[in-house]
Amino acid sequence: MSVDKNTVKRVARLARIALPEERLAPMADELNAILKWVEQLNEVDTSKVEPMTSVVKVSLKMRDDVVTDGERAGDVVKNAPLGEDNYFAVPKVVE
Protein backbone atom coordinates (compact mmCIF):
# COMPACT_ATOMS: atom_id res chain seq x y z
CA MET A 1 0.00 0.00 0.00
CA SER A 2 1.41 3.37 -0.88
CA VAL A 3 0.04 6.86 -0.61
CA ASP A 4 -0.08 9.47 -3.34
CA LYS A 5 -0.56 13.25 -3.23
CA ASN A 6 -4.33 12.95 -3.16
CA THR A 7 -4.27 10.54 -0.24
CA VAL A 8 -2.01 12.89 1.69
CA LYS A 9 -4.42 15.72 0.94
CA ARG A 10 -7.36 13.65 2.19
CA VAL A 11 -5.53 12.51 5.34
CA ALA A 12 -4.35 16.05 6.07
CA ARG A 13 -7.96 17.19 5.78
CA LEU A 14 -9.03 14.45 8.22
CA ALA A 15 -6.23 15.48 10.59
CA ARG A 16 -7.16 19.16 10.20
CA ILE A 17 -3.67 20.23 9.16
CA ALA A 18 -3.37 22.70 6.30
CA LEU A 19 -0.65 21.38 3.98
CA PRO A 20 0.42 23.69 1.16
CA GLU A 21 0.36 22.10 -2.31
CA GLU A 22 4.16 22.01 -2.55
CA ARG A 23 4.45 19.92 0.59
CA LEU A 24 2.04 17.18 -0.53
CA ALA A 25 4.49 15.25 -2.71
CA PRO A 26 7.43 15.37 -0.25
CA MET A 27 5.07 14.34 2.55
CA ALA A 28 3.81 11.42 0.44
CA ASP A 29 7.43 10.29 0.05
CA GLU A 30 8.07 10.57 3.78
CA LEU A 31 4.91 8.66 4.67
CA ASN A 32 5.66 5.97 2.08
CA ALA A 33 9.13 5.42 3.50
CA ILE A 34 7.63 4.83 6.94
CA LEU A 35 4.75 2.69 5.65
CA LYS A 36 7.13 0.56 3.60
CA TRP A 37 9.30 0.05 6.66
CA VAL A 38 6.40 -1.00 8.89
CA GLU A 39 5.20 -3.47 6.27
CA GLN A 40 7.77 -5.96 7.57
CA LEU A 41 5.17 -6.80 10.22
CA ASN A 42 3.42 -8.82 7.51
CA GLU A 43 6.22 -11.40 7.77
CA VAL A 44 4.63 -12.53 11.03
CA ASP A 45 1.59 -14.79 11.00
CA THR A 46 -0.75 -13.28 13.58
CA SER A 47 -3.91 -15.08 12.51
CA LYS A 48 -4.14 -16.84 15.88
CA VAL A 49 -2.95 -13.94 18.06
CA GLU A 50 -5.19 -11.70 20.11
CA PRO A 51 -4.40 -7.98 19.93
CA MET A 52 -3.10 -6.41 23.12
CA THR A 53 -5.88 -4.51 24.81
CA SER A 54 -4.42 -3.95 28.26
CA VAL A 55 -0.73 -3.24 28.83
CA VAL A 56 -0.53 -4.69 32.33
CA LYS A 57 -2.77 -7.33 33.80
CA VAL A 58 -5.06 -5.33 36.03
CA SER A 59 -8.80 -4.95 35.98
CA LEU A 60 -10.17 -1.46 35.87
CA LYS A 61 -11.61 -0.13 39.09
CA MET A 62 -15.22 0.89 39.46
CA ARG A 63 -16.26 3.89 41.47
CA ASP A 64 -19.55 5.24 42.68
CA ASP A 65 -21.47 7.06 39.98
CA VAL A 66 -21.47 10.42 41.70
CA VAL A 67 -20.36 13.93 40.80
CA THR A 68 -16.83 14.49 42.13
CA ASP A 69 -15.87 17.75 40.50
CA GLY A 70 -17.35 20.74 38.70
CA GLU A 71 -18.33 24.39 38.96
CA ARG A 72 -15.04 25.40 37.40
CA ALA A 73 -16.12 27.21 34.25
CA GLY A 74 -13.55 29.92 34.93
CA ASP A 75 -10.71 27.37 35.03
CA VAL A 76 -11.98 25.62 31.93
CA VAL A 77 -11.99 28.72 29.71
CA LYS A 78 -9.01 30.43 31.34
CA ASN A 79 -6.57 29.45 28.60
CA ALA A 80 -8.89 30.05 25.64
CA PRO A 81 -7.33 32.31 22.99
CA LEU A 82 -10.75 33.92 22.55
CA GLY A 83 -13.79 33.84 24.80
CA GLU A 84 -16.44 35.80 26.63
CA ASP A 85 -18.47 35.25 29.81
CA ASN A 86 -17.17 31.72 30.35
CA TYR A 87 -17.81 30.73 26.73
CA PHE A 88 -15.31 29.76 24.06
CA ALA A 89 -15.54 31.96 20.98
CA VAL A 90 -15.25 30.40 17.51
CA PRO A 91 -15.85 31.64 13.97
CA LYS A 92 -19.50 31.58 12.96
CA VAL A 93 -20.65 28.02 12.18
CA VAL A 94 -24.35 28.56 11.36
CA GLU A 95 -25.86 31.13 9.08
Add this chain to the structure above:
Amino acid sequence: MSDLTSLTIADAREGLRKKSFSARELTEAHIKAVEKARALNCFVTETPEIALKGAEEADKRIAAGSARALEGIPLGIKDLFCTKGVLTTAGSHILDGFQPPYESTVTRNLFDAGVVMLGKLNMDEFAMGSSNETSYHKPVINPWRRKGSNTPLVPGGSSGGSAASVAGRLVLGATGTDTGGSIRQPAAVTGIVGIKPTYGRCSRWGIVAFASSLDQAGPMARTVRDCAILMKTMASHDPMDSTSVDLPVPDYEAAMTGDIKGLKVGIPKEYRIDGMPPEIEELWQKGIQWLKDAGATMVDVSLPHTKYALPAYYIVAPAEASSNLARYDGVRFGLRVPGKDIISMYENTRAAGFGREVQRRVLIGTYVLSAGYYDAYYLKAQKLRTLIARDFEDAYKKCDVLLTPATPGPAFGIAEKTDDPIAMYLNDVFTVTVNLAGLPGISVPAGLNREGLPLGLQLIGKAFDEATLFRVGEVLEKAAGPLPRPTPWWEV
Protein backbone atom coordinates in the same frame (compact mmCIF):
# COMPACT_ATOMS: atom_id res chain seq x y z
CA MET B 1 29.07 27.07 47.32
CA SER B 2 29.28 25.64 43.80
CA ASP B 3 30.07 22.19 45.18
CA LEU B 4 26.48 22.02 46.42
CA THR B 5 25.46 21.35 42.82
CA SER B 6 27.62 18.22 42.71
CA LEU B 7 25.86 16.53 45.61
CA THR B 8 23.73 13.48 45.14
CA ILE B 9 20.11 13.72 46.29
CA ALA B 10 20.97 11.27 49.09
CA ASP B 11 23.83 13.53 50.27
CA ALA B 12 21.75 16.70 49.94
CA ARG B 13 18.97 15.11 51.98
CA GLU B 14 21.52 14.21 54.67
CA GLY B 15 23.20 17.64 54.61
CA LEU B 16 19.86 19.46 54.91
CA ARG B 17 18.79 17.30 57.85
CA LYS B 18 22.10 17.85 59.61
CA LYS B 19 21.85 21.56 58.78
CA SER B 20 25.29 21.52 57.09
CA PHE B 21 23.69 23.96 54.65
CA SER B 22 20.24 25.45 54.25
CA ALA B 23 17.68 24.71 51.55
CA ARG B 24 18.09 28.33 50.52
CA GLU B 25 21.86 27.90 49.99
CA LEU B 26 21.28 24.70 48.07
CA THR B 27 18.62 26.31 45.88
CA GLU B 28 20.63 29.48 45.28
CA ALA B 29 23.64 27.45 44.14
CA HIS B 30 21.42 25.70 41.61
CA ILE B 31 19.74 28.88 40.42
CA LYS B 32 23.21 30.28 39.76
CA ALA B 33 24.22 27.13 37.86
CA VAL B 34 21.05 27.37 35.75
CA GLU B 35 21.76 31.02 34.91
CA LYS B 36 25.33 30.22 33.90
CA ALA B 37 24.27 27.36 31.64
CA ARG B 38 21.83 29.04 29.27
CA ALA B 39 24.09 27.97 26.40
CA LEU B 40 22.83 24.42 26.98
CA ASN B 41 19.22 25.58 26.44
CA CYS B 42 17.94 23.10 29.03
CA PHE B 43 15.07 25.22 30.31
CA VAL B 44 11.94 26.46 28.59
CA THR B 45 10.99 28.37 31.74
CA GLU B 46 13.19 29.14 34.74
CA THR B 47 11.26 29.60 37.99
CA PRO B 48 13.76 31.03 40.51
CA GLU B 49 11.05 32.84 42.52
CA ILE B 50 9.05 29.64 42.96
CA ALA B 51 12.25 27.81 43.89
CA LEU B 52 13.25 30.35 46.52
CA LYS B 53 9.78 30.33 48.03
CA GLY B 54 9.92 26.54 48.20
CA ALA B 55 13.36 26.68 49.80
CA GLU B 56 12.13 29.12 52.42
CA GLU B 57 9.26 26.79 53.31
CA ALA B 58 11.71 23.87 53.41
CA ASP B 59 14.03 25.66 55.81
CA LYS B 60 11.09 26.41 58.10
CA ARG B 61 10.04 22.78 58.08
CA ILE B 62 13.57 21.54 58.69
CA ALA B 63 13.93 23.97 61.62
CA ALA B 64 10.61 22.79 63.03
CA GLY B 65 11.63 19.14 62.71
CA SER B 66 8.84 18.38 60.25
CA ALA B 67 10.87 17.81 57.08
CA ARG B 68 9.16 15.71 54.42
CA ALA B 69 10.77 12.97 52.26
CA LEU B 70 12.29 15.33 49.66
CA GLU B 71 12.35 18.55 51.68
CA GLY B 72 14.35 21.26 49.93
CA ILE B 73 15.59 19.10 47.02
CA PRO B 74 15.87 21.23 43.84
CA LEU B 75 14.62 19.45 40.71
CA GLY B 76 13.80 20.30 37.13
CA ILE B 77 10.44 19.29 35.67
CA LYS B 78 10.05 18.16 32.07
CA ASP B 79 7.78 20.59 30.25
CA LEU B 80 5.32 17.75 29.56
CA PHE B 81 4.08 17.84 33.16
CA CYS B 82 1.28 20.31 33.80
CA THR B 83 2.33 22.65 36.59
CA LYS B 84 -0.38 24.82 38.06
CA GLY B 85 -0.03 28.43 36.95
CA VAL B 86 3.36 27.81 35.29
CA LEU B 87 3.76 27.83 31.50
CA THR B 88 3.59 24.27 30.13
CA THR B 89 4.38 23.91 26.42
CA ALA B 90 5.27 20.24 25.80
CA GLY B 91 7.99 21.72 23.57
CA SER B 92 5.32 22.88 21.11
CA HIS B 93 4.35 26.21 19.57
CA ILE B 94 0.71 25.14 19.75
CA LEU B 95 0.69 25.39 23.55
CA ASP B 96 1.93 29.00 23.55
CA GLY B 97 1.01 30.67 26.80
CA PHE B 98 -0.72 27.63 28.32
CA GLN B 99 -0.84 27.88 32.11
CA PRO B 100 -2.52 24.76 33.46
CA PRO B 101 -5.16 25.43 36.12
CA TYR B 102 -4.20 22.09 37.71
CA GLU B 103 -1.12 20.18 38.83
CA SER B 104 -0.08 16.79 37.42
CA THR B 105 -0.24 14.00 39.99
CA VAL B 106 3.49 13.23 39.72
CA THR B 107 4.52 16.86 40.33
CA ARG B 108 1.88 17.15 43.06
CA ASN B 109 3.44 14.12 44.77
CA LEU B 110 6.90 15.70 44.50
CA PHE B 111 5.86 19.14 45.74
CA ASP B 112 3.88 17.62 48.60
CA ALA B 113 7.12 15.88 49.61
CA GLY B 114 9.00 19.21 49.70
CA VAL B 115 10.63 19.35 46.25
CA VAL B 116 11.81 22.77 45.05
CA MET B 117 11.11 23.42 41.34
CA LEU B 118 13.89 25.19 39.45
CA GLY B 119 11.96 25.34 36.19
CA LYS B 120 10.47 23.55 33.22
CA LEU B 121 12.79 21.53 31.02
CA ASN B 122 13.10 21.55 27.26
CA MET B 123 12.09 18.47 25.30
CA ASP B 124 11.22 17.17 21.85
CA GLU B 125 7.85 18.52 20.73
CA PHE B 126 5.14 16.40 22.39
CA ALA B 127 7.95 13.99 23.32
CA MET B 128 8.30 12.95 19.66
CA GLY B 129 11.99 12.68 19.01
CA SER B 130 15.23 11.07 20.08
CA SER B 131 17.56 14.06 20.02
CA ASN B 132 15.63 17.05 21.40
CA GLU B 133 15.90 18.64 17.96
CA THR B 134 12.13 18.75 17.33
CA SER B 135 11.56 21.22 20.19
CA TYR B 136 9.93 24.50 19.20
CA HIS B 137 12.31 26.06 21.74
CA LYS B 138 15.43 24.91 19.81
CA PRO B 139 17.64 21.92 20.63
CA VAL B 140 19.22 21.23 24.00
CA ILE B 141 23.01 20.83 23.90
CA ASN B 142 24.67 17.85 25.58
CA PRO B 143 27.17 18.91 28.32
CA TRP B 144 29.49 16.21 26.95
CA ARG B 145 31.74 16.79 23.94
CA ARG B 146 34.01 14.46 22.01
CA LYS B 147 37.60 14.59 23.21
CA GLY B 148 39.36 17.55 21.58
CA SER B 149 36.26 18.67 19.69
CA ASN B 150 33.85 21.58 20.04
CA THR B 151 31.10 19.98 17.94
CA PRO B 152 27.79 20.42 19.77
CA LEU B 153 26.16 17.05 20.46
CA VAL B 154 22.52 16.18 21.11
CA PRO B 155 21.50 15.08 24.62
CA GLY B 156 19.17 12.39 23.29
CA GLY B 157 15.44 12.73 23.60
CA SER B 158 12.75 13.29 24.22
CA SER B 159 13.71 14.12 27.83
CA GLY B 160 16.81 15.96 26.59
CA GLY B 161 16.52 19.00 28.87
CA SER B 162 16.08 16.68 31.84
CA ALA B 163 19.15 14.61 30.92
CA ALA B 164 21.41 17.57 30.11
CA SER B 165 20.45 19.55 33.21
CA VAL B 166 21.15 16.57 35.48
CA ALA B 167 24.46 15.78 33.74
CA GLY B 168 25.50 19.45 33.78
CA ARG B 169 24.84 19.81 37.54
CA LEU B 170 22.06 22.36 37.07
CA VAL B 171 19.56 20.28 39.03
CA LEU B 172 19.92 17.37 41.48
CA GLY B 173 17.39 15.35 39.51
CA ALA B 174 14.57 15.71 37.03
CA THR B 175 11.33 14.17 35.93
CA GLY B 176 11.18 12.53 32.55
CA THR B 177 8.67 10.60 30.50
CA ASP B 178 9.33 7.56 28.36
CA THR B 179 7.09 6.42 25.48
CA GLY B 180 9.71 4.57 23.41
CA GLY B 181 12.94 5.26 25.27
CA SER B 182 12.67 8.96 26.11
CA ILE B 183 14.09 8.57 29.63
CA ARG B 184 16.61 5.77 29.12
CA GLN B 185 18.14 6.85 25.79
CA PRO B 186 18.97 10.46 26.87
CA ALA B 187 20.12 9.19 30.28
CA ALA B 188 22.56 6.83 28.54
CA VAL B 189 24.08 9.43 26.21
CA THR B 190 24.51 12.02 28.99
CA GLY B 191 26.00 9.63 31.54
CA ILE B 192 23.17 9.64 34.09
CA VAL B 193 20.63 7.14 35.45
CA GLY B 194 17.03 7.01 34.24
CA ILE B 195 14.25 4.55 34.89
CA LYS B 196 11.01 3.94 33.05
CA PRO B 197 8.78 2.24 35.58
CA THR B 198 6.19 -0.40 34.76
CA TYR B 199 3.18 1.01 32.90
CA GLY B 200 0.73 2.06 35.60
CA ARG B 201 3.28 2.68 38.35
CA CYS B 202 3.10 6.47 38.03
CA SER B 203 -0.10 8.33 37.31
CA ARG B 204 -0.33 9.89 33.86
CA TRP B 205 -2.84 12.45 35.04
CA GLY B 206 -1.76 15.96 34.07
CA ILE B 207 1.03 14.74 31.77
CA VAL B 208 0.44 15.99 28.23
CA ALA B 209 -0.53 12.79 26.41
CA PHE B 210 1.50 11.43 23.49
CA ALA B 211 0.67 7.69 23.19
CA SER B 212 -1.49 6.74 26.12
CA SER B 213 -0.81 2.99 26.14
CA LEU B 214 2.96 3.59 26.17
CA ASP B 215 3.58 6.84 28.12
CA GLN B 216 5.07 6.52 31.59
CA ALA B 217 6.80 9.03 33.87
CA GLY B 218 10.01 8.30 35.71
CA PRO B 219 12.97 9.91 37.48
CA MET B 220 16.37 10.90 36.06
CA ALA B 221 19.30 11.56 38.40
CA ARG B 222 23.03 11.03 38.76
CA THR B 223 22.91 7.82 40.81
CA VAL B 224 20.75 4.73 41.01
CA ARG B 225 19.98 5.53 44.64
CA ASP B 226 18.81 9.03 43.73
CA CYS B 227 16.40 7.56 41.18
CA ALA B 228 15.15 5.11 43.83
CA ILE B 229 14.53 8.02 46.21
CA LEU B 230 12.58 10.03 43.60
CA MET B 231 10.67 7.00 42.35
CA LYS B 232 9.30 6.26 45.80
CA THR B 233 7.59 9.66 45.84
CA MET B 234 6.58 9.87 42.17
CA ALA B 235 4.77 6.52 42.10
CA SER B 236 1.23 6.33 43.39
CA HIS B 237 -2.21 4.99 42.72
CA ASP B 238 -4.40 7.78 41.43
CA PRO B 239 -8.16 7.70 40.97
CA MET B 240 -7.64 10.31 38.21
CA ASP B 241 -5.79 7.75 36.03
CA SER B 242 -7.70 4.49 35.72
CA THR B 243 -4.57 2.75 34.40
CA SER B 244 -2.50 3.61 37.48
CA VAL B 245 -2.21 0.51 39.63
CA ASP B 246 -3.32 0.15 43.21
CA LEU B 247 -0.22 -1.65 44.46
CA PRO B 248 1.94 -0.72 47.43
CA VAL B 249 5.06 1.24 46.41
CA PRO B 250 8.05 -0.62 47.87
CA ASP B 251 10.91 1.02 49.74
CA TYR B 252 13.27 0.95 46.79
CA GLU B 253 16.27 2.15 48.76
CA ALA B 254 15.86 -0.74 51.20
CA ALA B 255 15.88 -3.13 48.24
CA MET B 256 19.38 -1.96 47.30
CA THR B 257 21.26 -4.56 49.29
CA GLY B 258 24.19 -4.91 46.90
CA ASP B 259 23.63 -8.65 46.93
CA ILE B 260 22.90 -10.29 43.59
CA LYS B 261 24.37 -13.73 44.32
CA GLY B 262 22.41 -16.39 42.49
CA LEU B 263 20.48 -13.86 40.41
CA LYS B 264 19.75 -15.08 36.88
CA VAL B 265 20.46 -12.46 34.23
CA GLY B 266 19.07 -13.05 30.75
CA ILE B 267 21.12 -12.04 27.70
CA PRO B 268 18.76 -11.72 24.72
CA LYS B 269 20.56 -12.77 21.56
CA GLU B 270 18.33 -10.64 19.32
CA TYR B 271 19.83 -7.47 20.81
CA ARG B 272 23.07 -8.19 18.96
CA ILE B 273 21.93 -6.24 15.91
CA ASP B 274 23.53 -5.84 12.50
CA GLY B 275 25.91 -2.94 12.27
CA MET B 276 26.14 -2.50 16.03
CA PRO B 277 29.39 -0.63 16.79
CA PRO B 278 32.07 -2.82 18.42
CA GLU B 279 32.21 -0.45 21.41
CA ILE B 280 28.60 -1.29 22.25
CA GLU B 281 29.30 -5.03 22.09
CA GLU B 282 32.38 -4.52 24.29
CA LEU B 283 30.35 -2.53 26.79
CA TRP B 284 27.74 -5.27 26.94
CA GLN B 285 30.44 -7.89 27.57
CA LYS B 286 31.88 -5.71 30.36
CA GLY B 287 28.43 -5.51 31.96
CA ILE B 288 28.07 -9.29 31.77
CA GLN B 289 31.46 -9.71 33.46
CA TRP B 290 30.60 -7.20 36.22
CA LEU B 291 27.41 -9.04 37.09
CA LYS B 292 29.19 -12.41 36.97
CA ASP B 293 31.88 -11.06 39.31
CA ALA B 294 29.11 -10.06 41.72
CA GLY B 295 27.78 -13.61 41.78
CA ALA B 296 25.03 -13.54 39.16
CA THR B 297 24.56 -16.26 36.53
CA MET B 298 24.08 -15.44 32.86
CA VAL B 299 21.34 -17.19 30.90
CA ASP B 300 20.96 -17.03 27.12
CA VAL B 301 17.41 -16.08 26.23
CA SER B 302 15.56 -15.35 23.01
CA LEU B 303 13.09 -12.55 22.31
CA PRO B 304 12.28 -13.57 18.74
CA HIS B 305 9.97 -10.67 17.86
CA THR B 306 12.44 -7.93 18.85
CA LYS B 307 12.99 -6.76 15.26
CA TYR B 308 9.29 -5.98 14.90
CA ALA B 309 9.14 -3.73 17.94
CA LEU B 310 10.15 -0.47 16.24
CA PRO B 311 7.82 -0.86 13.25
CA ALA B 312 4.95 -1.85 15.58
CA TYR B 313 5.75 1.18 17.73
CA TYR B 314 5.64 3.48 14.69
CA ILE B 315 2.06 2.38 14.08
CA VAL B 316 0.79 2.36 17.66
CA ALA B 317 2.43 5.58 18.86
CA PRO B 318 1.41 7.80 15.90
CA ALA B 319 -2.11 6.32 15.93
CA GLU B 320 -2.60 7.16 19.58
CA ALA B 321 -0.88 10.52 19.11
CA SER B 322 -3.17 11.51 16.23
CA SER B 323 -6.10 10.91 18.53
CA ASN B 324 -4.58 12.60 21.59
CA LEU B 325 -3.45 15.65 19.61
CA ALA B 326 -6.93 16.23 18.19
CA ARG B 327 -7.58 18.48 21.19
CA TYR B 328 -5.26 21.23 19.88
CA ASP B 329 -7.85 23.08 17.89
CA GLY B 330 -7.16 26.75 18.59
CA VAL B 331 -10.31 26.97 20.69
CA ARG B 332 -9.51 25.85 24.22
CA PHE B 333 -5.87 26.70 24.79
CA GLY B 334 -2.68 27.88 23.17
CA LEU B 335 -2.16 29.12 19.65
CA ARG B 336 -4.96 30.21 17.34
CA VAL B 337 -4.46 31.15 13.69
CA PRO B 338 -7.58 32.63 12.06
CA GLY B 339 -9.13 31.18 8.90
CA LYS B 340 -12.06 31.88 6.61
CA ASP B 341 -14.26 29.48 8.58
CA ILE B 342 -13.95 27.24 11.63
CA ILE B 343 -12.41 24.32 9.70
CA SER B 344 -9.72 26.49 8.15
CA MET B 345 -9.09 28.01 11.58
CA TYR B 346 -8.40 24.47 12.89
CA GLU B 347 -6.25 23.66 9.87
CA ASN B 348 -4.24 26.87 9.99
CA THR B 349 -3.72 26.62 13.74
CA ARG B 350 -2.46 23.04 13.54
CA ALA B 351 -0.28 23.76 10.49
CA ALA B 352 1.42 26.66 12.27
CA GLY B 353 1.43 25.10 15.74
CA PHE B 354 2.79 21.61 15.04
CA GLY B 355 6.37 21.09 13.89
CA ARG B 356 7.35 18.80 11.01
CA GLU B 357 7.86 15.61 13.01
CA VAL B 358 4.58 16.04 14.87
CA GLN B 359 2.72 16.68 11.60
CA ARG B 360 4.31 13.61 10.05
CA ARG B 361 3.25 11.43 12.97
CA VAL B 362 -0.27 12.83 13.17
CA LEU B 363 -0.67 12.13 9.43
CA ILE B 364 0.71 8.58 9.72
CA GLY B 365 -1.56 7.99 12.70
CA THR B 366 -4.59 9.38 10.92
CA TYR B 367 -3.83 7.25 7.88
CA VAL B 368 -3.40 3.95 9.75
CA LEU B 369 -6.61 4.56 11.67
CA SER B 370 -8.61 5.65 8.63
CA ALA B 371 -11.43 3.55 7.21
CA GLY B 372 -10.21 0.30 5.69
CA TYR B 373 -6.71 0.40 7.13
CA TYR B 374 -7.33 -0.19 10.83
CA ASP B 375 -6.96 -3.99 10.66
CA ALA B 376 -3.91 -3.89 8.40
CA TYR B 377 -1.97 -1.53 10.62
CA TYR B 378 -3.19 -0.79 14.14
CA LEU B 379 -4.71 -4.19 14.84
CA LYS B 380 -1.68 -5.92 13.32
CA ALA B 381 0.66 -3.85 15.49
CA GLN B 382 -1.36 -4.62 18.63
CA LYS B 383 -1.07 -8.32 17.79
CA LEU B 384 2.68 -7.92 17.49
CA ARG B 385 2.62 -6.32 20.92
CA THR B 386 1.00 -9.45 22.31
CA LEU B 387 3.82 -11.52 20.78
CA ILE B 388 6.50 -9.15 22.08
CA ALA B 389 5.03 -9.27 25.60
CA ARG B 390 4.84 -13.07 25.34
CA ASP B 391 8.55 -13.21 24.39
CA PHE B 392 9.36 -11.46 27.67
CA GLU B 393 7.07 -13.76 29.67
CA ASP B 394 8.86 -16.78 28.20
CA ALA B 395 12.27 -15.27 28.93
CA TYR B 396 11.34 -14.58 32.55
CA LYS B 397 10.66 -18.30 33.05
CA LYS B 398 14.44 -18.66 32.82
CA CYS B 399 15.77 -15.44 34.38
CA ASP B 400 15.02 -12.60 36.82
CA VAL B 401 16.20 -9.62 34.80
CA LEU B 402 17.62 -8.86 31.34
CA LEU B 403 20.83 -7.00 30.52
CA THR B 404 21.15 -5.16 27.19
CA PRO B 405 22.88 -2.08 25.78
CA ALA B 406 20.79 1.07 26.30
CA THR B 407 21.48 2.70 22.93
CA PRO B 408 23.09 1.65 19.64
CA GLY B 409 25.72 4.40 20.00
CA PRO B 410 26.87 7.52 21.85
CA ALA B 411 25.51 11.06 21.48
CA PHE B 412 25.69 12.33 17.90
CA GLY B 413 26.06 15.82 16.45
CA ILE B 414 23.24 18.32 16.07
CA ALA B 415 21.57 17.88 12.64
CA GLU B 416 23.55 14.69 11.89
CA LYS B 417 20.44 12.51 11.71
CA THR B 418 17.54 14.87 11.09
CA ASP B 419 17.24 14.09 7.35
CA ASP B 420 16.18 10.48 7.78
CA PRO B 421 13.29 9.83 10.17
CA ILE B 422 13.88 6.07 10.26
CA ALA B 423 17.59 6.47 11.09
CA MET B 424 16.48 8.69 13.98
CA TYR B 425 13.88 6.15 15.11
CA LEU B 426 16.60 3.46 15.33
CA ASN B 427 18.07 5.21 18.38
CA ASP B 428 15.28 3.58 20.37
CA VAL B 429 15.89 0.05 19.07
CA PHE B 430 16.89 -1.31 22.51
CA THR B 431 14.35 0.61 24.58
CA VAL B 432 11.10 0.49 22.63
CA THR B 433 10.30 -3.20 23.23
CA VAL B 434 10.02 -2.43 26.94
CA ASN B 435 7.28 0.17 26.38
CA LEU B 436 5.34 -2.12 24.07
CA ALA B 437 5.33 -4.80 26.80
CA GLY B 438 4.68 -2.27 29.61
CA LEU B 439 7.77 -3.44 31.53
CA PRO B 440 10.21 -1.41 33.64
CA GLY B 441 13.69 -0.58 32.33
CA ILE B 442 16.63 1.32 33.80
CA SER B 443 19.64 2.84 32.05
CA VAL B 444 22.85 2.98 34.06
CA PRO B 445 26.08 4.72 32.96
CA ALA B 446 28.71 2.13 32.15
CA GLY B 447 31.73 4.21 31.15
CA LEU B 448 33.11 6.43 28.41
CA ASN B 449 33.92 5.39 24.87
CA ARG B 450 37.18 6.17 23.08
CA GLU B 451 35.94 9.65 22.20
CA GLY B 452 35.19 10.33 25.86
CA LEU B 453 31.41 10.07 25.52
CA PRO B 454 29.20 8.23 28.01
CA LEU B 455 27.46 4.96 27.18
CA GLY B 456 24.81 3.14 29.15
CA LEU B 457 23.60 -0.36 29.89
CA GLN B 458 19.94 -1.23 30.26
CA LEU B 459 18.33 -3.62 32.71
CA ILE B 460 14.80 -4.79 31.93
CA GLY B 461 12.66 -6.13 34.77
CA LYS B 462 9.50 -8.09 35.31
CA ALA B 463 6.30 -6.06 35.63
CA PHE B 464 6.27 -4.07 38.89
CA ASP B 465 9.70 -5.37 39.88
CA GLU B 466 11.51 -2.02 39.81
CA ALA B 467 13.13 -3.02 43.10
CA THR B 468 15.31 -5.60 41.32
CA LEU B 469 16.34 -2.98 38.73
CA PHE B 470 17.55 -0.65 41.48
CA ARG B 471 19.39 -3.50 43.25
CA VAL B 472 21.16 -4.74 40.11
CA GLY B 473 21.57 -1.22 38.76
CA GLU B 474 23.55 -0.20 41.80
CA VAL B 475 25.84 -3.21 41.38
CA LEU B 476 26.51 -2.18 37.76
CA GLU B 477 27.05 1.43 38.80
CA LYS B 478 29.62 0.44 41.43
CA ALA B 479 31.47 -1.87 39.07
CA ALA B 480 31.59 0.78 36.32
CA GLY B 481 32.87 3.40 38.76
CA PRO B 482 31.93 7.08 38.80
CA LEU B 483 32.08 9.01 35.53
CA PRO B 484 34.21 12.14 35.45
CA ARG B 485 32.24 15.37 35.50
CA PRO B 486 31.81 16.93 32.04
CA THR B 487 34.02 20.03 31.75
CA PRO B 488 31.71 23.04 32.24
CA TRP B 489 32.65 24.71 28.92
CA TRP B 490 29.19 26.31 28.85
CA GLU B 491 29.65 28.44 31.96
CA VAL B 492 29.58 32.17 31.35
